Amino acid sequence: MTWDGWLYYLAMARHKDATTPGRSKYARIIRVYDLLLETFGPQHWWPGDSPFEMITGAILTQSAAWTNVEKAIGNLKRASALSPAALRDLPLEELAQLIYPSGYYNAKAAKIKAFVQHLAVYEDDLGRLFATDVPSLRRELLGIHGVGEETADSIILYAAGKPSFVIDAYTRRIFRRLGIAGEADTYGAYRSMFQGHLPADPSLYNEYHALLVKLGKEICQPKPRCGLCPLHGICPAGKENTVAAARMVH
Numbered sequence: 001m002t003w004d005g006w007l008y009y010l011a012m013a014r015h016k017d018a019t020t021p022g023r024s025k026y027a028r029i030i031r032v033y034d035l036l037l038e039t040f041g042p043q044h045w046w047p048g049d050s051p052f053e054m055i056t057g058a059i060l061t062q063s064a065a066w067t068n069v070e071k072a073i074g075n076l077k078r079a080s081a082l083s084p085a086a087l088r089d090l091p092l093e094e095l096a097q098l099i100y101p102s103g104y105y106n107a108k109a110a111k112i113k114a115f116v117q118h119l120a121v122y123e124d125d126l127g128r129l130f131a132t133d134v135p136s137l138r139r140e141l142l143g144i145h146g147v148g149e150e151t152a153d154s155i156i157l158y159a160a161g162k163p164s165f166v167i168d169a170y171t172r173r174i175f176r177r178l179g180i181a182g183e184a185d186t187y188g189a190y191r192s193m194f195q196g197h198l199p200a201d202p203s204l205y206n207e208y209h210a211l212l213v214k215l216g217k218e219i220c221q222p223k224p225r226c227g228l229c230p231l232h233g234i235c236p237a238g239k240e241n242t243v244a245a246a247r248m249v250h
C-alpha cells in the first residue's frame, strides 16, 4: 500500500471509530497504534545489519534478552563466522561456545546449523528462498528444525521484508490487559486479529511491533506502570489498577 493509501485507510478507520457505537475491535487496534505512535514516535527498529544477521538474531533471541543476543552476534562477527558457509563449516561445539551469551547455546547451535543446511539448497541465496508468497515461505520455514511461529514471522518480516505480523510475549500481555484479546487466544488467533484488521504493509507491521515492544519493556511490565501509559484511557486493566491503587491510599 502507498503512503497516501495508508493515510486514507487511517482516516476511514478514525471515521469508523467516531461513528460506530461500542468501538469495534478494528477501531481499537488502530487507536492503540495511533496512541503509541503519538507518544513514542517512529522507532526505526531494524534488528540487524543484514538479512542473514536478522535471521541469526531471530533464532538466538528465543527465550533471551536482545542485549545477550547482541553479545552472541558480536562473538560470531569477531570469529568471521556470521555467514551461511562459515556456520556450516564451524564445529557444533565451537558454534555453541560463540553463542553462549544467548543461553540454550547447544540447542540454538543445532537450530542455526539446521537453518544454514536448509539454505545450502538455495546456494545460500536468501533472495531465492524468499521468492515465494508468504504462506508458502512460512510453511517452509516452519518445517526447519528450531523455527517456531514467532521466529518464522520475524524472518519473513525483518529479513524477507514481507508482511507477517510478529506476536511476542509483550503483544500478548498488552492486548490481554486491553481486553482486545482473550486469555486463551493462540498465536494464530493473535496473528489473524492483526492481519485481519490492518493492511498487509511490512513497514506498518514493523512499526507496530516495535511500539508494542517499547511499551511492554518500559511501561506495561509484569507489574504495570499504568500511570505513565498512553493507553490508560482505553485500558480496562489500567482503570482497575488505578482504582485499586486509590483504595490503598485512602
Ligand code: SF4
Pocket (backbone or CB within 6 Å): 174, 177, 178, 219, 220, 221, 224, 225, 226, 229, 230, 231, 232, 235, 236, 237, 238, 239, 241
Ligand atoms: S494501562 Fe496499564 S495494563 Fe493497560 S496497557 Fe497500559 S500499562 Fe498495561
